[in-house]
Amino acid sequence: MNRTLEHILPNVQKPARYTGGEYNAVVKDKKQIKTRFALCFPDTYEIGMSNLGCRILYGVMNQRSDVWCERCYAPWGDMEEEMRREGLLLYGLESGDAIADFDIIGFSLGYEMAYTNVLNMLDLAGVPLRAADRPDLAPMIVAGGTCCYNPEPLAPFIDLFILGEGEEVTLEYIDLYQQANEDGWSKEEFLQEAAKIPGIYVPSLYEVTYRPDGVVEAVTPKGETPATVTKRIVQDMNKAYFPVKTIIPSTEIVHDRVMLELFRGCIRGCRFCQAGYAYRPVRNRDPKLLAEYGKAACEDSGYQEMTLSSLSSTDYPCLMELCDDLLDYCSPRDIGLSLPSLRADTFSMSLMERLQRVRKGGLTFAPEAGTQRLRDAINKNLREEDLLQSCRTCFSGGWNGVKLYFMLGLPTETDEDVLGIADLARKVYQTWREYTPNRARGVRITVSTSWFVPKPHTAFQWDAQIPVEEYQRRVDLLREALRRDKSITYNWHDPETSYLEAIFSRGDRRLADVLEYAWNHGAKLDSWSEYFDFQRWMDALSACGLDGDFYAHRVREKDEVFPWAVPSVGVSRAFLWHERELCYQSVTTPDCRTRCSGCGANHLLTGGGRCG
Known part of the structure; x- marks a missing residue:
């Protein structure tokens, strides 16, 4: 264990959050690895270790002999304070190495109130927050999860977003990254090629314009970038990876089962x-x-x-x-x-x-x-x-x-x-x-x-x-x-x-400035009442000239261009x-097993199968 870490741990709550070494954790020989991946969950160890999706991705990547995926969680305030005082950078639990030295840093996004944790973790890692300020291929900052169906508030910070289920597409972009590394591609060249992989949304390859009233006017792809990116799904769940051998936590977690x-x-x-x-x-x-x-x-x-x-x-x-x-x-x-x-x-x-x-x-x-x-x-x-x-x-x-x-x-x-x-x-x-x-x-x-x-x-x-x-x-x-x-x-x-x-x-995307302002003024761990400060967010919106009610309390027009115009879940x-029209008539729609309503999602199945 890092000596600085040994010095810090007696001063913090629940030190087992930060030590690693759990049963079934994967440790590999760095000399045999082509790609190091930091799988980051922007909340505490107890929350992140309970996430089944992260357990699946951890296992999928570590099945590969040339990839080493390590875990990283948001530290609690006492640990962050000690890390900043001692100059200890955010690290992977398996190796203790700073994640800034990894090839890819990936975030799982399941809740909007965790967005400031993404910024805080990047800063704790010593990585510039904005994608435009990271000109090199490494570390590549990626994100997946349900929040990525509208990734725009985080778009200026993330290099690429994964839409849908990540088991297959993650390995595909890792392969592409290895090719880029070996052939000496620039970051821009890599992102242009990554955007061709189904399910990958590269926000820097789209230009967003606004009407005078603040509504999005258009989201325009640059060059040959696709106008729509449809989510990826696993076609056959019987062939999908399941984490039978999963990491057993060193301390109590939310879903310990x-x-x-x-x-x-x-x-x-x-x-x-x-x-x-x-x-x-x-x-x-x-x-x-x-x-x-x-x-x-x-x-x-x-x-x-x-x-x-x-x-x-x-x-x-x-x-x-x-x-x-x-x-x-x-x-x-x-x-x-x-x-x-x-x-x-x-x-x-x-x-x-x-x-x-x-x-x-x-x-x-x-x-x-x-x-x-x-x-x-x-x-x-x-x-x-x-x-x-x-x-x-x-x-x-x-x-x-x-x-x-x-x-x-x-x-x-x-x-x-x-x-x-x-x-x-x-x-x-x-x-x-x-x-x-x-x-x-x-x-x-x-x-x-x-x-x-x-x-x-x-x-x-x-x-x-x-x-x-x-x-x-x-x-x-x-x-x-x-x-x-x-x-x-x-x-x-x-x-x-x-x-x-x-x-x-x-x-x-204009909300990225609000996120950064709030973070700069102390916002972090916002899903925890101990840290949440509503007034700080109101100040951030005001400082950036934006009105929260415009986003939360406004009815959209039928044909309005949404900020999430590019991502598609496959439903028309x-x-x-x-x-929505049926809602206002209080009319129900039968479930998919009773009758297919033609939402469009069946087209995601190879061969045009039927769901259910």
Whole structure:
């Protein structure tokens, strides 16, 4: 271990975050390596180590004998302070070497409030923030993840963005990088060639112009650069890499368990859900293969909990078969099996009986809206009777806790819809009273609301976020309606981070100046309440001459040019607009398994297959 690091660690919280050396971490001989890759997660070790996508990419790259991928996480404030005082540059956990000396530095972007961490990590590494100030081929700064479907606020800082699933495209651009290195290409030559790889967006190869009112006028490709870059997908999930041998953390992390990815995509068409559109089309994994992965991962890691992961686990066609296979293994070993993504209309007695064979956790359902009209408007395709029937099932089976998730501020929402949340929660409580075998245990019903954020590439990408004052009024309305219900706990999301999320999720390149200003004035770890300062962001917007409401609270015109005009999730804009029109008529669209709605995502499958 670096002597400076040895000197620092006794002075910081959770030093195991920074030491590396975990079981299954990959260490290679640097002399045998062509390309060194720093896989950076712009949040703390506990959050980053819980990310399945990073575990997959780590394994995919390290399968190659000529590539060494190391991990790097955002240090907590105490560690950063020590590093800056001692002059210790940000380093890879496996080798302890400064990541500034690596060939490629890659960031995983899943949340807009982590953007300042990207800047802070580059600065801690001694790497210039702006791509224009990095003329050399190395280090090449890349980024992937769901935020890259609108990468514009970070565009001036990143050399290239990966759209979609990274298992295959990552190895393709690494091959190209090795060729560029061996043949002495300039950075510009490399980026020109990289832009020809499907799924890679090089922001410096596009010029953005604006109208006098601040709306984007055009996004114009330079030279032969493609006008649209469509996401990459893994065609066959049975052939996709799965991290059976995964790194076992040295300290407690958020999701300390085996995570089995059942499938990618979602058959549902919830109009607010970016993930539901971005991960289309649906591609399932074989249940026998999943069972093998799960058992092998538990044997290797010693984990006592397994989670079946997807956007909607109960939509997996072979769920019962898989659960039976896994439970035969888990039950005698006291390994917990959990299904975090349950739909209230597909939770059944047979599924409950299976889950009861192992440790019984809480159940979570997401009705999203309090009335049938609004659930139809957002295409949730969930009936009140379905939710209550699922609650009858779980309460009669001995569960005494249910969490219910909703959103406030959805398009077309009225006060009646807000009060409908309280009404639905009370009906769940009455269901418990009628069906529980043991009232003496009591019940825990938790209602949680978040503030709706309209996202790019969804049916609501044209819609406005409601003003903060209106959001707070609706929170107060619901809180008052639930005040006398002692068995119902109400939690709500703070509006300040959701407002910034709305700004940056649909923002343009001018927001890069806001990011840099805020970072220069101390912004970092903004998803943590200990560090978040809303006024600092308001000052940054003001200093850069931009209005946050322009991005968050403005309805877009039908044909407006969006900042995210180049990235494509494979779903047509015409389809999304039609879905928005159906919302305002409270008309639903069937799920993809019932009827293909022609969104366009099937064309991403080789041979034009059918999703689901």
